[in-house]
Amino acid sequence: MTKLVVANWKMNGDTSKISADLNYYAHVSETNKSNVILALPYIYLVWAKQHLLVNSKINLAAQDLSHYLNCGAYTGKINGEMLKDAGVEYVIIGHSERRNLIGENGPILVHKVRNAFESGLTPIFCVGEPLSARTDGSYLQFIELQLAGLEEIEQFKDIVIAYEPCWSIGTGKIPTMAEIQEVVEFIHQYMQKRFSYVKISVLYGGSVTGQNVDDILKIKSVDGVLVGGASLKVSDFTDICAKV
Numbered sequence: 001m002t003k004l005v006v007a008n009w010k011m012n013g014d015t016s017k018i019s020a021d022l023n024y025y026a027h028v029s030e031t032n033k034s035n036v037i038l039a040l041p042y043i044y045l046v047w048a049k050q051h052l053l054v055n056s057k058i059n060l061a062a063q064d065l066s067h068y069l070n071c072g073a074y075t076g077k078i079n080g081e082m083l084k085d086a087g088v089e090y091v092i093i094g095h096s097e098r099r100n101l102i103g104e105n106g107p108i109l110v111h112k113v114r115n116a117f118e119s120g121l122t123p124i125f126c127v128g129e130p131l132s133a134r135t136d137g138s139y140l141q142f143i144e145l146q147l148a149g150l151e152e153i154e155q156f157k158d159i160v161i162a163y164e165p166c167w168s169i170g171t172g173k174i175p176t177m178a179e180i181q182e183v184v185e186f187i188h189q190y191m192q193k194r195f196s197y198v199k200i201s202v203l204y205g206g207s208v209t210g211q212n213v214d215d216i217l218k219i220k221s222v223d224g225v226l227v228g229g230a231s232l233k234v235s236d237f238t239d240i241c242a243k244v
């Protein structure tokens, strides 16, 4: 199976950086691939699709979507239908920054995943333990609880799960390869038992760089990587994509 590489730009970039970076990515073989997915801030998605990635194989992701399914009086919200209309294929849901800074919780995330499915988007659902759960050994229970809400969804479809330990995001610290493998295999088993009829990909995210990506991708059960900081530097991101 082709491994995925997702760039999470978070709240970064402006028109000049995005046009320079995407023009480059659309024209070099290392990055112009359908398994490369760029999660840009909302306001740049339509422009990226219609002007910067014309004839490119690169896919786009949004970094969030509304938990309201239908259009209506929800000031400031963007729903899945709008994202699909903009040419977006994937949507990140439940990133730990949104869980921790904005307080997004289980039921809202379940709505978002359901809405992504209904809109024809593939969710990239993030899970991962805080340092305390890693230290006291309860990390698998923590992740199981984060996954449990998904069982409420009736019409389950293909999904990407990203294992991102909170303590590894933006810190330069990554788990050992054995630790990554343990959690990724746990997620595969959990999902397989309940949703064996869909395609489930499990990514690793948290301080991924051109230096550590080879080792991470050697883990058979890892289906790709979610890259934050290193995706903002063209040379680093190109380097990562060349290895995926």
Ligand code: PGA
Pocket (backbone or CB within 6 Å): 008, 164, 168, 169, 170, 171, 172, 205, 206, 207, 208, 226, 227, 228, 229, 230
């Ligand atoms: P990082 O971020 O690569 O900068 O650690 C990853 C993420 O938050 O998705």
